[in-house]
Amino acid sequence: MIKLPDLGVGITFSLELESFVRENLDVLSVLLIEPQAFWFHTGVRNEEYKEHLNSMKKINSFPLNKIVHGVATPVGGSVPPDPLQIPLFVKMVKELRSPWASEHLSFNRVATESGAFNTGFLLPPLQSREGVRHSIRSIEQISKLLPVPFAVETGVNYLRNRSDELSDGEFVCRVVEGANCGLVLDLHNLWTNEMNGRQSIKDFLKQIPLERVWEIHLAGGYEEDGFWVDAHSGEIPHKLMELTGHLLPRFSNVHSIIFEIYPSFLYQIDHKIIREQLEILWKLWNKREPTIDVDCYRHSLDEEYYDNVNSNGDGHAPQDWENALGTLVVDRTTKNNNFVNELSTDPGVSVYRKLIGSFRGSMVVGALPLTSRLLIGKLGEQFRTLLSNYWTLFTPELFASDEALGFAHYLKKINLKITYLNDVLEFEEAVIHSRLTGNTLVFEYSYDIISVLKALNSRQLPPPLAPTQEFFKLQIRDGEITYRKICDEPQWPRVTEFIPGDERRLTRNWNH
Numbered sequence: 001m002i003k004l005p006d007l008g009v010g011i012t013f014s015l016e017l018e019s020f021v022r023e024n025l026d027v028l029s030v031l032l033i034e035p036q037a038f039w040f041h042t043g044v045r046n047e048e049y050k051e052h053l054n055s056m057k058k059i060n061s062f063p064l065n066k067i068v069h070g071v072a073t074p075v076g077g078s079v080p081p082d083p084l085q086i087p088l089f090v091k092m093v094k095e096l097r098s099p100w101a102s103e104h105l106s107f108n109r110v111a112t113e114s115g116a117f118n119t120g121f122l123l124p125p126l127q128s129r130e131g132v133r134h135s136i137r138s139i140e141q142i143s144k145l146l147p148v149p150f151a152v153e154t155g156v157n158y159l160r161n162r163s164d165e166l167s168d169g170e171f172v173c174r175v176v177e178g179a180n181c182g183l184v185l186d187l188h189n190l191w192t193n194e195m196n197g198r199q200s201i202k203d204f205l206k207q208i209p210l211e212r213v214w215e216i217h218l219a220g221g222y223e224e225d226g227f228w229v230d231a232h233s234g235e236i237p238h239k240l241m242e243l244t245g246h247l248l249p250r251f252s253n254v255h256s257i258i259f260e261i262y263p264s265f266l267y268q269i270d271h272k273i274i275r276e277q278l279e280i281l282w283k284l285w286n287k288r289e290p291t292i293d294v295d296c297y298r299h300s301l302d303e304e305y306y307d308n309v310n311s312n313g314d315g316h317a318p319q320d321w322e323n324a325l326g327t328l329v330v331d332r333t334t335k336n337n338n339f340v341n342e343l344s345t346d347p348g349v350s351v352y353r354k355l356i357g358s359f360r361g362s363m364v365v366g367a368l369p370l371t372s373r374l375l376i377g378k379l380g381e382q383f384r385t386l387l388s389n390y391w392t393l394f395t396p397e398l399f400a401s402d403e404a405l406g407f408a409h410y411l412k413k414i415n416l417k418i419t420y421l422n423d424v425l426e427f428e429e430a431v432i433h434s435r436l437t438g439n440t441l442v443f444e445y446s447y448d449i450i451s452v453l454k455a456l457n458s459r460q461l462p463p464p465l466a467p468t469q470e471f472f473k474l475q476i477r478d479g480e481i482t483y484r485k486i487c488d489e490p491q492w493p494r495v496t497e498f499i500p501g502d503e504r505r506l507t508r509n510w511n512h
Contacts, residue, residue: 002149002182004214005099007065007256009281011274012232015055016263020271021062027278030065032258035092036072036085040436041399048084051092052436054478059096066096067215067256069184070103072398075138075152076125077107078318079116090145099255100214102151102184103142105135105175110326111319112334119326120356120396124157126321127171128164132178134318139179151182151214156189156230157198158348159325164316168199169207176212183208186217187247188230188260191240195228196348201243205250213251218244218281219260227351232262234269236277241284248288257281264362329353330395360396360403361387367404368428370456371411371421377461378418401432420452420462427453430476440477448472450483 010030013021014037021028038055042048059066070089073081081103093101106122125131135152143150154172166174176183190201218241220234236244236259248254259277261269320337327334328343329352343349364387365372376383390410397403408429411421427449430441443449447465449472455462475482 004149004253004255005065007067007099009257009278009285010064010067010259011278012069012258012260013059014263014266015058016266017261018058020274021064023271024275024278025063027275027282028064030067030256030258031059031062032067032069032260033059033092033096033098034069034071035089036070036399039088039399041402049088050436051088053438054435056095066098067258068093068096068098068101069153070101071122072108073142074104074106074108074122075142076105076131076135076155077109077138077322078134079107079109079111079322080138081142082109086142086145089142090147093146093148098148100149100151100182101146102153102182102215104155105152105172106155107322107326110322112323112327117326117330117395118398119329120360121329121352122155123322123325123329123352124155124159126316126318127162127166127168128316128318129166129174130316131318131321132166132171132174135175136178139175139181143179143181149182149214151184151212152176152179153184153217154186154189156186156192158196158227158351159343159346160348161198167203167207168193169204172204173208177209181212182214183212184215184217185213185251186219187240187244188217188219188221188236191237191243192221192228192230205247210251211253214253214255216244216248216251216254216257217260218257225351225354227348229351229355231265232260233265234261235273236280241280245284245287248284252289254288257285264366325349329356331392332395356396357388357391360391363397363400363403364407367400367432368408368425370453371408371425371428373456373459374418374421374424374461375416401436404432405429419464423449424452424456427474427476431481434476434478438478440475443474443476445472445474446470449474 008029010028010032011017011021013031013033021031036049038052038059039049040052042050068089073085073089075081089101092098104122105125107125108119108122110117110119125135139150139152152172152175154168157168165171172183187201190204193204194200218236219230219232220236221229221231222233223229244257259274259281261274316338321339323334324337324339324343328340328349331353334340361384372383375386379386387407390407393410394406397406408425411425423445427443430443433439434441448470451465452462470485473484
């Protein structure tokens with residue numbers, strides 16, 4: 001018997017929402033924590049990932065329940081979850097006292113003959129009997145290490161229906177029953193699928209075990225290029241909100257409703273609107289039927305059962321599907337297999353390419369805002385071309401810091417002749433390193449760089465500055481900046497490497 005607490009209404013937490021959460025605790029009872037958003041990649045063998053401790057302190061300071069919801073160890077593909085991430089995932093589940101944990105029934109990593117790479121987006125798995133088996137194995141790999149029950153989230157799929165695949169609901173049903181796990185029902189994902197011509201929500205719900213739905217996600221989206229996009233961009237569609245109120249009594253074991261919004265859209269959304277969305281969700285929550293204890297049981301998965309499944313998909317290997325789709329969405333050439341020609345003509349592939357580019361761009365601009373503003377001011381629309389050129393050379397990174405630092409390395413290599421670019425770029429690289437590692441970094445300049453940074457922070461191009469006999473010291477510690485004028489010319493040698501655990505001094509002379 002699985003007994004889980006009722007947690008009520010919450011929101012997906014990001015640091016950009018910190019002030020909103022503190023000011024609106026009366027309409028929040030739970031935070032959904034995507035752990036990888038608060039990790040960084042160390043690059044050190046056997047310790048690839050670490051928590052950003054300051055961020056974790058902020059999360060722990062909120063007097064709210066927390067649910068850990070993974071976004072980088074999906075369980076829907078043939079590539080098993082990253083074993084180096086799992087210990088930290090388990091650690092966060094324990095530290096945050098998450099009553100259950102979850103991940104996506106998707107894949108985001110592809111293993112090819114030339115090496116493995118990240119796709120930069122959660123992609124739909126092959127919905128075949130063999131795909132079910134792979135998903136069950138991955139779920140069991142994580143579940144056995146967790147101190148709490150595990151659930152998987154229903155995904156979004158922009159691809160056309162295939163005649164030889166299990167339906168969306170049938171695939172999810174076979175996975176959750178086979179793995180004996182819970183279900184995070186993302187109703188906006190289902191809404192998106194239906195709007196784009198896949199299975200209707202009504203038919204999907206007929207095929208899944210409703211008692212396994214522990215958590216419901218809702219979000220906003222928009223229409224673009226003939227597709228409805230699951231963008232987490234703001235208000236929940238009115239019709240979807242009404243449908244949620246109608247459906248809630250059917251879920252006998254739901255314990256939380258989460259409103260999802262991406263940080264990149266927060267500047268467009270008034271906090272009052274976010275609060276209104278939460279207030280509506282509370283009204284729906286209070287009208288739901290009381291949850292009951294439900295026995296979760298594992299259905300038989302013998303060969304006779306599989307033989308009765310109406311699918312011919314076992315003639316294809318999930319690895320071939322992942323290789324074809326993953327390679328196409330990052331715009332790489334790949335060896336022909338059973339799926340390459342078919343997927344090449346699917347308009348959904350273009351949707352994924354556009355979304356991946358948008359996500360990568362938002363990571364770069366978010367982590368290197370001043371560098372990006374300088375480039376946009378100097379290059380205009382060519383900035384997009386610069387990003388696209390980078391995308392064609394390098395596959396996506398899992399973390400925003402890695403994506404940004406990779407783009408910074410690329411900018412240095414192509415050596416654009418833009419005044420202040422090297423200094424601003426070096427400054428923002430240092431901020432990233434300092435925030436991730438906690439190291440102190442000291443820079444010395446023969447001109448007032450703060451006036452340059454302030455101009456860019458105000459979305460203005462900095463004016464030309466004449467060299468002076470004055471020198472300025474800038475210190476970055478845990479991402480915090482202190483700055484002062486110094487009298488003597490600095491004597492420290494120029495340092496180009498950041499060494500963890502050490503205070504580094506960098507001298508920037510007038511060389512523009």
